[in-house]
Amino acid sequence: MKTTGGMTWCAIALAAYACAAAAQSYPERPVRLIVPFPAGGGVDGAARIVGQHLSDPLGQQVVIDNRGGSGGIIAAEIAARASPDGYTLFFGGSASHGITPHLYRKLPYDAVADFTPVILVGATPYILVVHPATAAASIKDLVTVARAKPGQLNYASAGSGSTLHLAGEMFKSMARVDIVHVPYKGAATAMNDLLGGQVQMMFGPAVVVLQHVKAGRLRALAVTSGQRTRLAPDLPTIAESGVPGFEATGWYGLLGPRGLPPAIVARLNGETARALANREFGERFAVLGIEPLGGTPQTFAAYIKSELAKWGKVMRDSGAKVD
Numbered sequence: 001m002k003t004t005g006g007m008t009w010c011a012i013a014l015a016a017y018a019c020a021a022a023a024q025s026y027p028e029r030p031v032r033l034i035v036p037f038p039a040g041g042g043v044d045g046a047a048r049i050v051g052q053h054l055s056d057p058l059g060q061q062v063v064i065d066n067r068g069g070s071g072g073i074i075a076a077e078i079a080a081r082a083s084p085d086g087y088t089l090f091f092g093g094s095a096s097h098g099i100t101p102h103l104y105r106k107l108p109y110d111a112v113a114d115f116t117p118v119i120l121v122g123a124t125p126y127i128l129v130v131h132p133a134t135a136a137a138s139i140k141d142l143v144t145v146a147r148a149k150p151g152q153l154n155y156a157s158a159g160s161g162s163t164l165h166l167a168g169e170m171f172k173s174m175a176r177v178d179i180v181h182v183p184y185k186g187a188a189t190a191m192n193d194l195l196g197g198q199v200q201m202m203f204g205p206a207v208v209v210l211q212h213v214k215a216g217r218l219r220a221l222a223v224t225s226g227q228r229t230r231l232a233p234d235l236p237t238i239a240e241s242g243v244p245g246f247e248a249t250g251w252y253g254l255l256g257p258r259g260l261p262p263a264i265v266a267r268l269n270g271e272t273a274r275a276l277a278n279r280e281f282g283e284r285f286a287v288l289g290i291e292p293l294g295g296t297p298q299t300f301a302a303y304i305k306s307e308l309a310k311w312g313k314v315m316r317d318s319g320a321k322v323d
Helices: 009-025 042-058 070-080 095-103 139-148 163-174 187-195 206-214 262-276 279-287 297-318
Strands: 031-035 062-066 088-093 115-130 153-157 179-183 201-205 219-223 249-257
Touching: 031 042, 031 070, 042 062, 042 088, 042 115, 042 249, 042 262, 042 279, 070 088, 070 095, 070 249, 088 095, 088 115, 095 163, 095 249, 095 297, 115 139, 115 163, 115 206, 115 262, 115 297, 139 153, 139 219, 153 163, 153 187, 163 179, 163 201, 163 297, 187 201, 187 206, 201 206, 206 219, 249 262, 249 297, 262 279, 262 297
Parallel strands: 031 062, 031 088, 153 179, 153 201
Antiparallel strands: 088 249, 115 201, 115 219, 115 249
16 A cells, blocks of 8 residues: 555545544534733724624634733734644734744744634724824925934834834835834823824824824824725825835734644635625724735735734844833
8 A cells, every 4th residue: 555654545535534524513612712912902802803703604602812911922822832623713913923023032932833824804004193293294294304304203102012113113214214213101102192292203003093183183194004094095105105115004814723724724714704795894893993804824824924024124124122
């Protein structure tokens, strides 16, 4: 009988049959979705929407397991070490699979090798806003002012190593301007100082900053996503405003542990894709400031690698470190 690597073709066939049978009956009990943030925040809200829309078609409840702390490292490690049977999934994102791997010398997980990408769920676009006293009504104006006054414009962020910080570092590099990072212990504190004029600019979540823009307390210059956002369709992207190639968003996706059977991946991908196309789903995501995305597991895997490469370069060039 022919063998391959010590395993007979018969054994291979039996293993394949067992995997197919398991996937066909999946799931037979509740599915745990690990979220790397505490309950009550935007990421938790997005995960719960996904879980609710998956429960019915799967025929089992999707239970949210909030594991906040350590920048998502604790949650990612638990998910990476789980059995690859489809009963433990991870709501990962730009932090766990884009930024954190570059902030620490050693992590208890490998963002690529230890996970099976299922589907890219959505992304949160940021908006570059300035205090009204800042003499800039566009990205072109801001670049002109920044170059005329190197080191005099400050931008606030939710903390060193945050996406909001690194978006600023990317802008600084790609627009070739000298702006100064001012880290805060959270986005709310940073926003308060921006509103008070203590800092001049900030990259903030669209759903948060737009209320201040509409009230005239801040001026919106551009959105950080690759395409214009439905949350503010008249606002140009930074890329189309003179900084080609610029794109920085907070994104979220569904992943499983390494070795998740392809049939289970396909089932989860298909059911989530149908949810993402649901009008009610999109409306609920819009309230949180999230754009529904989607795609195949393969495109999601490629996206993760591209994000790791992008943020790695930003951090090497800027020397960004965790607080």
